[in-house]
Amino acid sequence: MTDLWLLPLALREPPELLRWLADGLAPVFHVEVGLLPSELALEGGRHPRRRQVDAGWILSQLLGLPDPGLVLAVTSEDLYLPVFTYVIGEACLGGRAAVVSTHRLHEERYGLPPNMERLRARAVKEAIHEIGHCHGLVHCPSGACVMHSSSSVEDVDNKGHELCPECARAVARRRG
Amino acid sequence: MLIVDDELSIRDSLRHWFRKDGYDVAAAESGPDALRQMEGEPFDVVLLDIKMPGMDGMEVLRRLHELSPDSVVIMLTAHGTIETAVEALKIGACDYRTKPIDPDELGRLITRALEERASQRQRGKAPGPVSGGKPPAEEIVAASPQMQEVARMIDSLAESDVTVLIRGDSGTGKELVARAIHERSARHVFPLVAFNCGAIPESLLESELFGHERGAFTGAQSRRRGKLEQADHGTLFLDEIGTIGLRTQVELLRVLETKEFTRIGGQTSVHSDFRVICATNQDLEELVAKKEMREDLYFRINVFRIDVPPLRERAGDVTLLARHFLKVFAEKTERALTDLTPDALAALNRYAWPGNVRELRNMMERAVLLATPPLVQVKDLVGLGATLPTSARAEAPLAGSLAESERAHILTVLCQCEWNISQAARVLEIDRVTLYNKIKKYGLRSE
Numbered sequence: 001m002t003d004l005w006l007l008p009l010a011l012r013e014p015p016e017l018l019r020w021l022a023d024g025l026a027p028v029f030h031v032e033v034g035l036l037p038s039e040l041a042l043e044g045g046r047h048p049r050r051r052q053v054d055a056g057w058i059l060s061q062l063l064g065l066p067d068p069g070l071v072l073a074v075t076s077e078d079l080y081l082p083v084f085t086y087v088i089g090e091a092c093l094g095g096r097a098a099v100v101s102t103h104r105l106h107e108e109r110y111g112l113p114p115n116m117e118r119l120r121a122r123a124v125k126e127a128i129h130e131i132g133h134c135h136g137l138v139h140c141p142s143g144a145c146v147m148h149s150s151s152s153v154e155d156v157d158n159k160g161h162e163l164c165p166e167c168a169r170a171v172a173r174r175r176g
Numbered sequence: 177m178l179i180v181d182d183e184l185s186i187r188d189s190l191r192h193w194f195r196k197d198g199y200d201v202a203a204a205e206s207g208p209d210a211l212r213q214m215e216g217e218p219f220d221v222v223l224l225d226i227k228m229p230g231m232d233g234m235e236v237l238r239r240l241h242e243l244s245p246d247s248v249v250i251m252l253t254a255h256g257t258i259e260t261a262v263e264a265l266k267i268g269a270c271d272y273r274t275k276p277i278d279p280d281e282l283g284r285l286i287t288r289a290l291e292e293r294a295s296q297r298q299r300g301k302a303p304g305p306v307s308g309g310k311p312p313a314e315e316i317v318a319a320s321p322q323m324q325e326v327a328r329m330i331d332s333l334a335e336s337d338v339t340v341l342i343r344g345d346s347g348t349g350k351e352l353v354a355r356a357i358h359e360r361s362a363r364h365v366f367p368l369v370a371f372n373c374g375a376i377p378e379s380l381l382e383s384e385l386f387g388h389e390r391g392a393f394t395g396a397q398s399r400r401r402g403k404l405e406q407a408d409h410g411t412l413f414l415d416e417i418g419t420i421g422l423r424t425q426v427e428l429l430r431v432l433e434t435k436e437f438t439r440i441g442g443q444t445s446v447h448s449d450f451r452v453i454c455a456t457n458q459d460l461e462e463l464v465a466k467k468e469m470r471e472d473l474y475f476r477i478n479v480f481r482i483d484v485p486p487l488r489e490r491a492g493d494v495t496l497l498a499r500h501f502l503k504v505f506a507e508k509t510e511r512a513l514t515d516l517t518p519d520a521l522a523a524l525n526r527y528a529w530p531g532n533v534r535e536l537r538n539m540m541e542r543a544v545l546l547a548t549p550p551l552v553q554v555k556d557l558v559g560l561g562a563t564l565p566t567s568a569r570a571e572a573p574l575a576g577s578l579a580e581s582e583r584a585h586i587l588t589v590l591c592q593c594e595w596n597i598s599q600a601a602r603v604l605e606i607d608r609v610t611l612y613n614k615i616k617k618y619g620l621r622s623e
């Protein structure tokens with residue numbers, strides 16, 4: 001049975017990205033990961049001047065889907081929240097919806113040659129991080145833990161790619 | 177944490193965001209609502225919108241002091257209310273940010289404010305030191321003969337009021353030297369006002385230094401005291417003095433000579449009595465030769481000179497500092513780390529430390545998080561990985577342009593960090609975009 005769905009939304013990266021995410025997520029949360037065909041138009045959440053999409057709006061749309069279980073939207077669009085200039089991802093704490101943007105994870109954005117490995121590492125970390133929030137995890141003080149707060153790509157690079165033992169235990173407890 | 181904003185979408189997004197940081201978050205949609213909630217319980221952090229219908233944020237801030245004096249208050253402003261926000265700082269707000277806010281920055285701001293408050297509380301509780309009663313500032317930790325010499329000069333200079341020029345590479349601790357001088361001087365009961373001339377665009381430099389009168393330029397809605405005035409009776413520390421433009425140099429020179437100036441847009445002259453300490457990592461003589469620095473200003477600030485040696489020349493200090501930072505960060509993070517392995521110490525001592533003490537400090541801060549107690553091992557010392565050819569660095573020619581050495585330095589750091597741009601930017605203490613631009617400018621490439 002599939003218990004975590006990946007939902008591509010205006011995703012311009014090669015389709016491997018979704019498989020990388022699935023491969024990264026499955027062992028951490030002991031879930032089966034499936035692909036949800038995209039049916040959401042982003043227009044309703046797009047801010048005309050900021051040329052960004054409201055992450056909160058996306059979450060509300062995901063919650064409105066006929067109960068598919070846990071769902072992680074993945075998009076190439078730049079995300080924002082009304083009070084913030086941008087966000088890399090957003091999730092319902094202890095809820096069943098999350099979204100991750102690859103927009104700020106590309107090396108090209110910073111004038112460097114493309115680097116797929118780095119994009120992959122960053123995207124997987126952020127996907128695990130947001131799904132961690134869905135499992136009720138809050139930000140972890142350990143700089144090595146993937147649940148360490150990361151609002152910039154520097155933070156994403158500097159933290160580890162796994163849950164620390166404590167966060168892993170919390171996930172296990174929740175799974176029961 | 178309490179979020180006060182009349183806009184639902186702002187309240188909601190902040191509430192979600194900070195719940196993920198593990199805060200208990202309450203929200204209020206108006207001033208009276210906020211005050212009511214504060215009567216019930218005090219809050220550690222209050223994010224307060226300035227512009228709200230009815231009772232505005234400033235009014236809430238004034239009353240909040242009685243209800244919840246320990247709260248860290250951060251004002252949220254829209255464009256156009258920045259002058260008000262500056263007012264808010266004067267009546268006790270900790271800082272302000274303009275919406276929309278950089279999420280990264282807001283997180284850091286709050287963490288820093290809470291840390292500061294915690295250490296203030298600790299200081300308040302702890303029995304004061306027998307002498308002086310000043311909080312222990314971040315001290316210079318050193319045993320090497322080179323630094324002993326620096327310490328000796330600090331002691332001999334502190335009492336007199338002479339102008340001091342501190343020279344040294346970035347990260348060597350020039351500001352610590354300035355603070356040490358200030359702390360040992362008769363001016364220590366007054367503030368040391370530190371100002372980084374390189375961090376401010378030239379257009380704002382004068383108003384930062386001299387202050388401005390109401391209406392002096394668009395956006396100046398109230399009078400503001402500049403750094404020179406704030407330093408009255410204390411010490412003015414001007415870092416990166418070599419970056420000041422020629423026009424401001426003229427003004428600054430006049431002030432240093434007369435200790436008098438007028439605020440921008442002002443009529444009357446203001447007197448301020450301060451001691452000047454400058455610092456630079458640039459070759460000022462070369463700037464003078466190239467006519468980028470006025471010779472008279474150069475002579476005015478270069479009355480007494482202290483050279484802070486780079487870390488790699490400070491025999492024995494690497495070990496001392498590494499253990500010092502280990503202790504500091506282990507205590508702060510409550511991790512039971514007692515020492516470094518002999519291998520780790522050896523590796524640290526082999527390294528050339530292009531980023532100096534600051535780099536070592538950052539590395540130890542990270543190592544404390546990564547290490548498995550009780551010992552920090554070589555693998556925990558991130559950035560040390562590829563030990564660089566120390567000899568090559570030490571014998572690098574002293575001549576060469578600033579650009580050449582910058583290029584070489586950036587390349588060295590990039591190699592050490594295995595081209596992890598984020599890490600390299602951290603070591604270099606510049607942001608990633610600046611680093612990318614420099615990589616492009618110098619045509620740097622991995623391998």
Ligand SMILES: [Zn+2]
Pocket residue numbers: 129133139149150196
């Ligand atoms: Zn998070």
Ligand SMILES: [Zn+2]
Pocket residue numbers: 140141142145146147148163164165166167168
């Ligand atoms: Zn953790």
